Amino acid sequence: xxxxxxxxxxxxxxxxxxxxxxxxxxxxxxxxxxxxxxxxxxxxxxxxxxxxxxxxxxxxxxxxxxxxxxxxxxxxxxxxxxxxxxxxxxxxxxxxxxxxxxxxxxxxxxxxxxxxxxxxxxxxxxxxxxxxxxxxxxxxxxxxxxxxxxxxxxxxxxxxxxxxxxxxxxxxxxxxxxxxxxxxxxxxxxxxxxxxxxxxxxxxxxxxxxxxxxxxxxxxxxxxxxxxxxxxxxxxxxxxxxxxxxxxxxxxxxxxxxxxxxxxxxxxxxxxxxxxxxxxxxxxxxxxxxxxxxxxxxxxxxxxxxxxxxxxxxxxxxxxxxxxxxxxxxxxxxxxx
Amino acid sequence: xxxxxxxxxxxxxxxxxxxxxxxxxxxxxxxxxxxxxxxxxxxxxxxxxxxxxxxxxxxxxxxxxxxxxxxxxxxxxxxxxxxxxxxxxxxxxxxxxxxxxxxxxxxxxxxxxxxxxxxxxxxxxxxxxxxxxxxxxxxxxxxxxxxxxxxxxxxxxxxxxxxxxxxxxxxxxxxxxxxxxxxxxxxxxxxxxxxxxxxxxxxxxxxxxxxxxxxxxxxxxxxxxxxxxxxxxxxxxxxxxxxxxxxxxxxxxxxxxxxxxxxxxxxxxxxxxxxxxxxxxxxxxxxxxxxxxxxxxxxxxxxxxxxxxxxxxxxxxxxxxxxxxxxxxxxxxxxxxxxxxxxxxxxxxxxxxxxxxxxxxxxxxxxxxxxxxxxxxxxxxxxxxxxxxxxxxxxxxxxxxxxxxxxxxxxxxxxxxxxxxxxxxxxxxxxxxxxxxxxxxxxxxxxxxxxxxxxxxxxxxxxxxxxxxxxxxxxxxxxxxxxxxxxxxxxxxxxxxxxxxxxxxxxxxxxxxxxxxxxxxxxxxxxxxxxxxxxxxxxxxxxxxxxxxxxxxxxxxxxxxxxxxxxxxxx
Numbered sequence: 001x002x003x004x005x006x007x008x009x010x011x012x013x014x015x016x017x018x019x020x021x022x023x024x025x026x027x028x029x030x031x032x033x034x035x036x037x038x039x040x041x042x043x044x045x046x047x048x049x050x051x052x053x054x055x056x057x058x059x060x061x062x063x064x065x066x067x068x069x070x071x072x073x074x075x076x077x078x079x080x081x082x083x084x085x086x087x088x089x090x091x092x093x094x095x096x097x098x099x100x101x102x103x104x105x106x107x108x109x110x111x112x113x114x115x116x117x118x119x120x121x122x123x124x125x126x127x128x129x130x131x132x133x134x135x136x137x138x139x140x141x142x143x144x145x146x147x148x149x150x151x152x153x154x155x156x157x158x159x160x161x162x163x164x165x166x167x168x169x170x171x172x173x174x175x176x177x178x179x180x181x182x183x184x185x186x187x188x189x190x191x192x193x194x195x196x197x198x199x200x201x202x203x204x205x206x207x208x209x210x211x212x213x214x215x216x217x218x219x220x221x222x223x224x225x226x227x228x229x230x231x232x233x234x235x236x237x238x239x240x241x242x243x244x245x246x247x248x249x250x251x252x253x254x255x256x257x258x259x260x261x262x263x264x265x266x267x268x269x270x271x272x273x274x275x276x277x278x279x280x281x282x283x284x285x286x287x288x289x290x291x292x293x294x295x296x297x298x299x300x301x302x303x304x305x306x307x308x309x310x311x312x313x314x315x316x317x318x319x320x321x322x323x324x325x326x327x328x329x330x331x332x333x334x335x336x337x
Numbered sequence: 338x339x340x341x342x343x344x345x346x347x348x349x350x351x352x353x354x355x356x357x358x359x360x361x362x363x364x365x366x367x368x369x370x371x372x373x374x375x376x377x378x379x380x381x382x383x384x385x386x387x388x389x390x391x392x393x394x395x396x397x398x399x400x401x402x403x404x405x406x407x408x409x410x411x412x413x414x415x416x417x418x419x420x421x422x423x424x425x426x427x428x429x430x431x432x433x434x435x436x437x438x439x440x441x442x443x444x445x446x447x448x449x450x451x452x453x454x455x456x457x458x459x460x461x462x463x464x465x466x467x468x469x470x471x472x473x474x475x476x477x478x479x480x481x482x483x484x485x486x487x488x489x490x491x492x493x494x495x496x497x498x499x500x501x502x503x504x505x506x507x508x509x510x511x512x513x514x515x516x517x518x519x520x521x522x523x524x525x526x527x528x529x530x531x532x533x534x535x536x537x538x539x540x541x542x543x544x545x546x547x548x549x550x551x552x553x554x555x556x557x558x559x560x561x562x563x564x565x566x567x568x569x570x571x572x573x574x575x576x577x578x579x580x581x582x583x584x585x586x587x588x589x590x591x592x593x594x595x596x597x598x599x600x601x602x603x604x605x606x607x608x609x610x611x612x613x614x615x616x617x618x619x620x621x622x623x624x625x626x627x628x629x630x631x632x633x634x635x636x637x638x639x640x641x642x643x644x645x646x647x648x649x650x651x652x653x654x655x656x657x658x659x660x661x662x663x664x665x666x667x668x669x670x671x672x673x674x675x676x677x678x679x680x681x682x683x684x685x686x687x688x689x690x691x692x693x694x695x696x697x698x699x700x701x702x703x704x705x706x707x708x709x710x711x712x713x714x715x716x717x718x719x720x721x722x723x724x725x726x727x728x729x730x731x732x733x734x735x736x737x738x739x740x741x742x743x744x745x746x747x748x749x750x751x752x753x754x755x756x757x758x759x760x761x762x763x764x765x766x767x768x769x770x771x772x773x774x775x776x777x778x779x780x781x782x783x784x785x786x787x788x789x790x791x792x793x794x795x796x797x798x799x800x801x802x803x804x805x806x807x808x809x810x811x812x813x814x815x816x817x818x819x820x821x822x823x824x825x826x827x828x829x830x831x832x833x834x835x836x837x838x839x840x841x842x843x844x845x846x847x848x849x850x851x852x853x854x855x856x857x858x859x860x861x862x863x864x865x866x867x868x869x870x871x872x873x874x875x876x877x878x879x880x881x882x883x884x885x886x887x888x889x890x891x892x893x894x895x896x897x898x899x900x901x902x903x904x905x906x907x908x
Contacts, residue, residue, distance in 0.1 A: 077849065078492040079518050086849075100883075101859065160673075168667020169611060169685070177608050187671050190871065275672030278871025279862065294489050296858030297513045 072303035092304035102305065104280060105288035112284065113262040115194045116201060121258065123202050124209030125251065129243060131210065132217050133235075147207025155268040158204050162196075163187055187273075190281035197269055212250060220246035252329040260317030260332075263309045285309050388517065388556040389904050390844035397528045397559050399536035399550055402543040407435070408764035410811070412825040414568075417832025419908075420548075421730050422568030426812040426825040430786025431764040437541060438767055442754035443475025444747075449501035451494070452738075452804035454481035457795075465774045465796035472770055473755050477503070479801045488513050495519065503752060505564070505738040505804040508552060512855050517846030520560040524739040525749055527559045539753055541760035545809055548733030555844050561737035562756050564803060567810040569828050570731035571693060571835075572630075573620045578687045579714030589714060595625055595655055595721040598688075602664030605687050613666040616677055616689035619656045619868035626652035626721045630729030630838035632857070633896060635906055640839075640897045642889070644860060644881050651721065653867050653877060660870030670869055682707035696824055698814045699798075713820075715827045718834055730835040738805045756806035763811035771802050786815025842907040845900055847892065854888025 041048070067082075072092055074085040096102050127147065134140045150158065164170050166186045173183040186196060224242050233241065267286045274282045283291075285305060293302015317332070324331030412426030458481050459465070470476050480501065482490055488510050494500055495514075500523055506514055529535070531550070536543045545566050553561015577589055585605075592598050605614035623630075628648045633640045643649055659665055666686040668676060680686045682704045696713055704711030718726040740752055761767030769787065773780040779793030789798055814820040847855045863880040866872035881889075900907075 075849065077515070077518075078496045079515055079522055081496060095887075163668060163671060163673065167671055169608075169613070170667075173667075174608075174611065183608070185667075188667070188871075273672065275866065275869045275871065276670070278866050278869070280871070291862060292858060295513070296853060296856045297492070297515070298853045298856070298858075301853075 069303060069307055071299050072307045074300055076299040076303070078297075078299065088300055092300040093308070095301055096304045096308065099292075101279070101283065101292070102288060105283040105285050108281065109263050109265055109284045112194050112197065112265045116198050116265065117258065117262075119195070119198045120201050120206070121255070123206040125213055125247070127206060128210040128213035128217060129239060132214065132243075144207075144210075147210070149207070150204045151208035153204065155204075155266075155272060158200055159269070159272050162200060188276050190277040193273075193277045193281040197266075197273070200269065201266075212254065213247060216247045216250040217243060249329055252324050252327060252331065256317065256320040256324050256331050259320035260313055262316055263313050388846045389900055390551070390554045390556060394551070394554050394557045397532045397554065397557055398547055399531045399559070400534055400543060401545075401547050402537060402540065404437075404540065404544045404762055407762050412812070412821070415829040415832060417569075417829075417835050419730060419835050419837045420568065421832035421835035423825060423828040423832055424567055424569060424810040424812050426821045427763065428818040428821055430813060430815045432782075434764070434766040434769050436767065437761040437765040438758050441472070441474035442751070442758040443473045444751055445475060446748055446751045447476040448478070448503055448748075448752065448755075450477050450479050450503040450505075450738075450802075450805055451501045452479065452481050452505040452801055453484035453487040453507060454799055454801070454804075455484040456799045458483070459796045459799060459801070463796045464792070465779055466801075468775045468778075469771060469802060472767070473758060475751060475755060477755065477802070477805075481799070481801050495523065500741055502741045502744060502748075503738060503805055504741075505736055506561075508732060508735045508737055511844070512847075512852070515846075515852070517555050517844065520555040520558075520739065523742055524560050525742050525744055527562070527740070527749070527753070530749060530753055531559050539757035539760075541757045541762065541808060542753070542806075544762065545760060546733060549809075551842060552732045552734050552844070553737040553739070555846065561739055562753075562806045563734040564736035564738065564805070564807040565810055566734045566808075568733065569693075569832055569835075570733060570735065571728055571831060572624060572731060573690050573692050574696070574827070575618070575621045575625075575716040576681075576689050576691055576695065577714050577716060578681070578684060579712040580708070580710040581684060581687055582714065589716050592716060593719050594723045595622075597719075598625075599659070599662070599664075601688070602659070602662060606664045608663075611685055613669075613686050614664040614688055615659060615666070616669045616680070616686050617656075617665060617868050618659060618688070618690045619652075619865070621690040622652045622656050622659075622868075623649075624726070624728050625719065626655065627727050628652050630731075631840065632855075633893065634839055635901065638901075640893055640901055642881075642885070642893065644884075650874070653864065654874060655721070656868040657870060657874065660868060672869060678703070679707075682711065684708060693824070693828075696820060698817050698820070701814075701817050701820060714823070717827070718831055726834050727836050728831055728834050729838045730841070732841065736804055759802055759806040760808045762808045763813060768808065771807075773797055784816045785818060786813070788816065837908040840900065840907040843900065843904065845896075847895065851888055851892045851895060854884065854892045857884060857889070860884050 035043075070082055071085075073088055073090070074082070075088045075091075076082075076085045131140060131143060134143065153161075166172050168183060168185055168188065170187075172186075176183055186192070189196075220242060224246075225238055228238050228242055263285055265284050265286075267284075267290070270282050270284050270287050271290065274287060276282075279287075286309075289302040289305045289309075293299055293305065321331040321333070325334065408427065408431045410425035411428040414425045415423045417423070461478075461480075466479060487507070491504075491506065491510075491514055494504075506516055506519075508516075511517075531539075531542070542562075545563055546568065548568070549563030549566030550559060550561075553559065553563055555561075579589075582589055587601070587604070592601055602614040606612065626648050629643050629646065632643055634643055634646070635641070660670060666680055668680065669686065677686075677689060681689055684707075696715070700713060701711070704713065718728055720726040740749055744752065758767055759771060761771070769776075773787040773789065774793050774797030776782075776787075778790065779797040780787040780789050782788070812821050812824055859880050863872050863877050867874070867877060
């Protein structure tokens with residue numbers, strides 16, 4: 001069908017694309033309560049129809065696989081399948097919770113997540129603000145391109161690069177050796193591994209992370225800056241009183257999302273460097289699931305570890321959302337109030 | 338070298354090399370966890386309580402009928418002790434390619450084949466595939482899959498009910514894949530087609546030594562078709578840069594003990610020049626320290642854990658000592674096995690361990706690209722204290738392919754005729770087609786024999802059909818006969834020290850409840866980490882303790898009553 005202007009439903013019959021959520025919510029929800037769901041269904045049918053493909057994708061790839069969680073309660077035998085594997089009750093969880101390697105992985109995950117939260121999270125914000133202050137659009141797009149680029153490198157490549165620069169046989173240590181100094185095993189030191197991986201994450205992802213923040217800054221009304229400048233506010237005051245408050249919603253939203261995925265610190269980055277520093281430092285929940293679940297052909301245990309992670313993540317995200325409300329932000333969602 | 342495992346066809350034991358590639362990387366080289374002969378966890382209804390291939394196997398095994406005629410080897414097989422036999426060596430490639438199969442084997446059937454591949458995957462439907470399929474008279478669609486992740490891909494194929502018609506399962510993953518149970522529930526029983534004199538219908542298959550068929554047998558029945566069968570399947574070789582040793586005037590034969598090797602490390606390491614003596618050597622330290630091959634060994638009729646033996650602990654301590662010595666290349670210690678080949682070629686590390694399959698034409702070509710003088714040499718076997726060395730003899734093959742149970746009788750027969758074609762002996766017309774492709778397109782006659790063209794490099798150089806079935810190994814390195822000579826000499830020496838590990842002749846399926854203990858993932862993991870210097874001996878002791886309590890002890894008891902007491906040592 002060819003879409004012409006005439007096909008766009010008129011304001012009286014159907015939703016206008018530009019209609020804002022605020023109209024819907026009204027002042028206190030009364031307006032919405034006034035319309036029956038049938039009427040709304042009729043009115044919104046085009047929009048609902050448009051969401052069907054996405055809904056199907058979510059069902060097929062997010063909800064359907066959740067049935068696989070049953071393996072956590074089975075002695076899963078991949079040849080026999082879900083339907084013929086014997087039930088294990090909570091035995092996989094019992095096995096999981098007495099395994100010191102699991103708790104080590106859990107602890108590592110939390111520590112890494114915390115270190116990354118403190119050391120990584122502010123970097124893209126700072127970068128975005130700095131970039132925004134660059135006036136020359138040429139310089140800005142150049143810098144932007146340069147900092148985006150590492151995002152497209154694979155972890156193997158990033159770690160190889162780090163190894164070539166900082167590894168025992170790398171440029172840095174070779175310089176030290178040839179100048180009669182002791183070498184510094186940055187890449188193989190379990191103690192500083194958390195900072196190493198955070199540095200790698202900053203190098204690879206911080207540039208990419210600024211996109212959202214740049215968008216948030218762009219959405220700030222420029223007249224505010226003009227007014228503030230007219231009132232004599234300097235660069236720092238403008239940042240503190242206009243830019244940062246303008247970004248607050250986005251920052252809090254991303255923080256909430258980040259807490260929800262606090263137990264997913266990555267997989268490849270750790271599996272590649274696992275032997276360099278040992279599993280005491282590099283094992284995270286996802287690599288634990290892989291080694292002790294998939295590789296060891298103990299799928300039940302792996303699934304149990306995954307389920308445990310999912311439950312903890314759910315709790316975390318709910319808590320973070322509450323916290324966002326407490327600070328007066330929308331967070332991920334708001335229940336009816 | 339871990340990455341040296343890409344071998345060109347016609348080279349012996351390329352399968353073994355691949356096994357070692359994986360042992361050193363994915364599985365680690367721990368004596369405790371690998372090398373349990375053909376152990377498989379098993380949970381199917383037919384064998385939920387485990388089983389041993391030996392029961393009733395004698396009557397199922399096919400006849401062994403060596404081929405007559407054919408090319409005479411320049412270096413004949415040498416028999417060693419305990420059944421170890423070297424592969425025959427050929428210094429030149431025959432020019433008169435004799436046909437070994439007179440008729441077109443296929444009858445137009447279409448089959449899918451999945452095999453592991455450690456290299457770059459050739460394009461689907463390429464000229465080489467087309468030529469081989471034409472000769473086979475059937476459409477065998479090869480889908481090679483990444484060998485590095487094959488262990489996680491196969492369970493997915495099975496769980497999704499997407500098993501191909503013909504699949505190769507490397508035996509070192511038998512326990513991961515539960516091959517015993519897979520065979521009983523998903524694979525075709527080939528006993529009626531191949532047992533006893535039935536195999537004589539397929540003369541090239543009948544010429545594969547019995548050991549190969551034993552590896553594919555489960556609970557008294559024949560299921561698997563072997564590839565690269567060899568009588569000298571050794572875990573690995575300690576390699577060195579012969580050209581550099583010669584230029585430095587170092588005689589490798591002076592290394593007679595573990596301490597000698599350690600002091601060699603001091604002599605060779607020069608960090609300022611970017612040179613370190615060693616790669617991670619854990620693959621060979623188990624041999625040097627005479628660690629019994631497998632998970633158990635028998636002492637006065639009682640099974641005991643290999644992980645507790647003095648030999649194993651000494652080997653691990655030595656690995657740890659090496660890791661902390663400063664003689665191991667830092668990149669190797671950082672777990673970078675991918676570049677091990679490059680480090681060796683560029684002379685940044687001078688001693689490494691690897692599978693026998695690393696020693697071939699491709700290796701020589703790649704090494705000489707980095708340094709024209711490049712030459713790989715192998716240390717003679719030695720033991721830690723200078724006493725007579727020992728080396729465990731692995732199963733006759735580690736590559737076994739299986740046919741899908743859903744195939745009909747006539748389809749199975751067609752596949753076996755195809756296998757017979759693929760098993761055509763060294764130097765035959767068929768062998769040359771399968772290993773080198775089409776003359777003129779994929780290879781031309783160079784010095785000493787077939788040399789790949791650039792098309793052949795891409796399409797015919799990797800093992801694909803060979804992993805469905807291939808003849809007994811032959812050593813041949815066209816254009817590099819000195820490699821063949823050196824390799825055969827090393828082998829002839831090594832077979833003198835071979836011993837057959839416990840349960841070497843058995844395929845054992847353990848009951849489901851022992852599957853995790855049998856996989857011994859945590860032990861393998863700690864063992865690997867010790868060789869990288871990131872875990873200590875006390876970590877190992879703790880891991881052994883928890884493994885034993887978590888099923889290891891029960892597993893030992895099961896082996897004692899259900900295998901050792903019933904069937905003996907299987908050696």
